[in-house]
Amino acid sequence: MNPALIKEQFPILNQEINGHPLVYLDSAASSQKPRKVLDALKHYYEWDNANVHRGVHTLGSRATDDYESARERVARFINAQHREEIIFTRGTTTALNLVASSYGHSVLGEGDEIVITPMEHHSNLIPWQQLALKTGAVLKYIPLQSDGSILLDDVEKTVTPKTKIVAMAYVSNVLGVVNPVKQIAEIAHRHGAVMVVDGAQSTPHMKIDVQDLDCDFYAFSGHKMCAPTGIGVLYGKKRLLEAMEPIEYGGEMIDDVGxxxxxxxxxxxxxxxxxxxxxxAVGLAAAIDFLEEIGMDEIHRHETKLAAYSIQRLSEIDGVTIYGPREREVGLITFNLDDVHPHDVATVLDASGIAIRAGHHCCQPLMRWLEASATARASFYLYNTEEDIDRLADALIQAKEYFK
Known part of the structure; x- marks a missing residue:
């Protein structure tokens, strides 16, 4: 793959910020959108726009075909066994809340256990926290190693016959850790628990096969994988979804109303x-087409290369602390510059046209574990290059001198 040529397909990246060519290093928060996705949205609104399922007129039929084709496209993308296992949601947050509110409330009682990790995004922590408070269940955490990774031995010690749900991110949005969710799913199933995977940071960057992972639920968002904001997916095993009750009521979801x-x-x-x-959904299908034309394995290899290069370059700068394992497979690096608040670092970088993220990244328990109130994070995607990382490193050196 040629990231320079790929970058040309993203109109927003062809601009200057504060007099400098834009270097966008915030894709873990939200990716940019290629022309193919923008064109798909424009075509839908100009040609097919209508409500789905209820109309028999031509526009309604075309919109319904587009919508259901998108569901089938997603099912193939993550290798779901049935198209009915794909639920469209507003995003990962909505999908995880659906599992907690519907499945969780139906199976949990006093003394039952929910197992998660301290590295979870708030979207995969607060729903379980609130569920435990309401049901009397016990929230348990798998301990982290010094680099933020987890050991399967610790999973074995934490998951017990009382455990009903194990939930964790496939990839940490702060540490860049890739969790062994396939092996953890096997441990969970051995104890009669279900495995819930937050796939927000994994789905855009690597090939996903939910049947191979054998997870029971898998959630992800479109906006992190070149699709529009406001669209996400919950995958669930058919037998589990069939037994669950809806949590939103109204039109479209009813069979008969008395x-x-x-x-x-x-x-x-x-x-x-x-x-x-x-x-x-139409935009998400177009984004999947775009990503698969490039190849998910190619994207993964490219990001692994960028991750290694970014760790090398930033490690050369005195006063930079890098969080997470030095060896990683995903394109993000979280760091701090000694005695400089991350928001100040991000502001100075923005003056050079470099967009990074600063804050707690919706992971406040993890920030406390890291003994940091906030961190800076640079995240890479298929349109980034080693030259972008060089710009980041050079700007950090300038920021260090400026604040000194």
Whole structure:
């Protein structure tokens, strides 16, 4: 793959910020969108825009075809066994909350266990925290090693016959750790628990096969993988989804409504109440086409190379602390510059046209574990190059001199 040629397909990247060519290093928060996705959205709104499922006119039929084709496209992308296992949501957060509120409430009782890790994004921590408070379940944490990784031996010690749910990120949005979720799913299943995977940071960057992982639920967002904001996916094993109750009620999801009781449609529609995110699904399908034309394995190799180069370059700068393992497979690096607040670092970098993220990254328990109130984070994607990392390193050296 040629990242310079790929970059040309992203109109937003062809601009200057504060008099400098833009270097976008914030894709872990939200990726940019290629022309192919923008064109798909434009075509839908100019040609096919209508509500789905309920209309028999031509526009309604075309919109329905687009929407359901997108579901089938997603199912193939993550190798789901059935198209009905794909639920469109607003994003990873909504998907995880759906699992916690529907499945979690139906299976958890006093003394049951939910197992997570301290590295979780708030979206995969607060739903379980609140569920434990409401049901009397116990929230347990798998301990982290000094570099932020986890050991399977510690998973074995933490998961018990009382464990009903194990939930964790496939990839940490702070540490760049890739968790062994396939092996952890096997441990969870051996104890009768289900495995919930937060795939927000993994799905854009590596090939995903939910059947091979044998996870029970898998959630991800479109906006981190070149698709529009406001569209996400919950994958769930069909037998589990069929047994679950919806948590949103209204149009689209009903089968029959009486004065005092109602029944629900079959999967996946019982979880998609109201007018769905039609254009978002169309954009997500176009983004998947774009990514697979390049190749998920190629993207993964490219990011692994960038990660190694970024760690090498930033390690050469005195006063830079890098968090997480030195060997990593995903394109993000989280760091701090001694005695300089991350927000100040990000502001100075922005003056040079370099966009990074600064803050707690929705991981406050992990920040406390790192003994840092906040960190800076540079994250890379298929349109980034080693020259972008050189710009980052040079700007950090200038920032160091400026603050000194």
């Amino acid at each position: 004065m005092f009781e109602s029944t629900w449609k079959e999967l996946p529609y019982k979880f998609e109440g109201g007018t769905p995110i039609i254009a978002g």
